[in-house]
Amino acid sequence: MLAETICSAVSAAGLGIAAVTAYRKRFLTATRIAAYSLVPIGLVLTGVVEWVSDIAFKPSVWLGFGVLGVAWLLFMTTRAIERRGGSTRKERKAAARAAQTGAVAPAASAPSLGAGVPAAEPRQKPKKQSAGAGAGDDFSDIEAILKKHGI
Known part of the structure; x- marks a missing residue:
């Protein structure tokens, strides 16, 4: 009720100033002042002033603005943390x-640092013992190396 009275008084004062300005032969300025002075009374008649005053003077509305402010603060804090080095969603x-699709052969790309695990050798026919068993031992190492490389 108080807000409506204030708006009506402002409109009346504005129309009075517009009349004095028109009396001084400044019609363009007087028309502009009259237009501005009619806005508050128009807002009163449409009910906007009552709606705004109900919002402005209710503590629950101000509590709501406070909650919205806290929510905004939390959003901005999380964004700042993400930009500083927190992990992003991507x-x-x-x-x-990467955890779901592990490497097919994880040790394949690792460099060989030691002797490694010997590959399983295919079954071979038993060798016939020859008279020169000493010479066969020398070539057995070479044969193992060649078989290892698929030659």
């Missing part, structure tokens, strides 16, 4: 996909 998805 990085987490990529890490999850």
